Amino acid sequence: MTTDVIATQEKIKNYIVQTSHADANKIKNESLIFKEGFFDSMGFIMLITFLEEEFGIKTVDSDLIEENFESINAITEFIKRKAAA
Numbered sequence: 857m858t859t860d861v862i863a864t865q866e867k868i869k870n871y872i873v874q875t876s877h878a879d880a881n882k883i884k885n886e887s888l889i890f891k892e893g894f895f896d897s898m899g900f901i902m903l904i905t906f907l908e909e910e911f912g913i914k915t916v917d918s919d920l921i922e923e924n925f926e927s928i929n930a931i932t933e934f935i936k937r938k939a940a941a
Contacts, residue, residue: 864911864935868928871906875899885928900925907931913938 865885873880876894889895895903903925904915913935924934 861932861936864932865928867910868907868931871903871910872928875902883928885932887928888926889928890922890926903931907935911935911939 869880869883869885872878872883872889872894876899878894883889883894887894890900904920908914915938919934919938923930925931
C-alpha cells in the first residue's frame, strides 16, 4: 500500500471517530460504517462535505451510491477515482 492510501485512510478514520465519537479500535478499514451504525443520513451529508473539502473532489448525484461510501476502503477507492478523473 502506498503512503498516500494509508494517509487517506487515516484521515477518513479520524474524521469518523471525531464525528461519531466511536471507539477508534472498533472502526476498521473494512467496517461498514452505515450498517454498523457509525453514521446515519445526516452523517453522510457531513461526510460528503468533509471529503470534498479535505481531498478537493466534487461529488455528483450519480456518485451517491452505497458502494462508494460503505467503508473506509470504499471511500478511499472513490477518492482515488475522483482525483484521477
